[in-house]
Amino acid sequence: MRPLVSQPLIDYCIAQGDDALIFGQRMTEWCYSAPFLEEDLALANVALDLIGRAQMFYQYAAELADDGRSADDIAFLRDARSYTNLLINELPRGDFAFSMARFLLVDTFNVLYLEQLVNSSDSRIAAIAAKAIKESRYHLRRSRDWVVRLGDGTEESHQRMQKGLEEVWGYHKELFIETAGERELIASGVAVDREALYSTWSKQIDTVLAEATLQRPEDGWKVVGGRDGIHTEHLGHMLSEMQYLQRSYPGVEW
Template identity: 50%
Template sequence: MTYSPLTTYTLRLGDTCLVLAQRLTGWCGHAPELEIDLALANIGLDLLGQGRNFLSYAAEIQGEQLDEDRLAFGRDERQYHNLLLAEQLNGDFADTLMRQYLLDAWHVALFSRLLHSRDLQLAAIAAKAIKEVRYHLRFSRGWLVRLGNGTELSHQKMQSSLNRLWRFTGELFHADELEISLAEQGIAVDPRGLRDEWEAEVFSALNDASLVKPQEAQYRTGGKQGLHTEHLGPLLAEMQYLQRAYPELQW
């Protein structure tokens, strides 16, 4: 199926939220302590709600008898447009927390601009989401600083997680022709314009956490165009199993 540029852009936003939400569900019952378990679950629910809003709007734009469920459970790996960072494995708590923090900082910068979109529905979704992602950022930054300045082991784990995930951050600011065109129309946010705010937040937090910014590495991109790492396929297989096994199932 060929999507319109606005549908594709909306799917990019929704898929990143949905995939990250699915990742966070893996911590239910397994987090280091009950408070964190509940916090990660609530953040996951916020992201799921954001993903639903974007996917519902994408289905509305595209028509063709689509709905949020068909988009979530009926597309294959190459048809997903999420950022590569969102699909990375949970690993240990340090990996999950670092992934979350890097995306939280990006989401705050993104939604604070998207709420001024000329597309009223995108602006409305962003206006609701910005309140949620600001809380997400407070949570993840707080733990980033706490663990970075904690024990020698917690500091080492946080630095190692940062080093592993850093190569996926370049994609946060990579713009293709679709995004540039929609941004020029006042609809989308040009991701290149998010870098300064994101770096100011992230570099400040890393300094507070006594963590060192990794050396520049070859960045990985392609998620927004459907070119993913080996981790997305198994995630979708788990997420989509029931609908694939029992198509059109109604509860």
């Protein structure tokens, strides 16, 4: 059953798309730079999974809005302040340990979230979640294995993994913050109560960190603002590269 079209629903689909697109775009930076060829290919496939997920959400948002915009328009023809992705997704690539720490935090959340989103009262969103959950479970297996491998590896890999975890930790809080529009959709069964996922997420993260012999960072700082269009300087630099072709040659198609 498809609910009545509302602005919160359109905004929600765009936000989900933004999270996937920006994270996927950031992960493409590992192409030809990963530690070895197999990992290079694996990260490229993860990036493609995320970008494909973004396309599905953007396409649905375009159909709901029915204002002449296509999925490509939503993806490529907005300024930075119009993007509503969470900040953890736009941070620079960093080294491999930092990327795996970020993957672990985000992948763990995504699996928990999508496992519930498949029951959305909006059949289109439920279908997107049903496809995405299969991908996210694979993503989580990879990031979990790498965090354990690096954390419980050599002295250098352990130190770099701990450092990467501490650098990204303050951004995870935003994963569990709900907008007013999102709360409306939760009440109607469309979206998932992300705040309620924190306890389970926290326990799962602690389990992985214990196996990886890593210390859970202190919760003394957090950075938020992505859903309100308040971003780090890094997003603008990314968009200038990502949007170059579309803005230079408007309407171009493959």
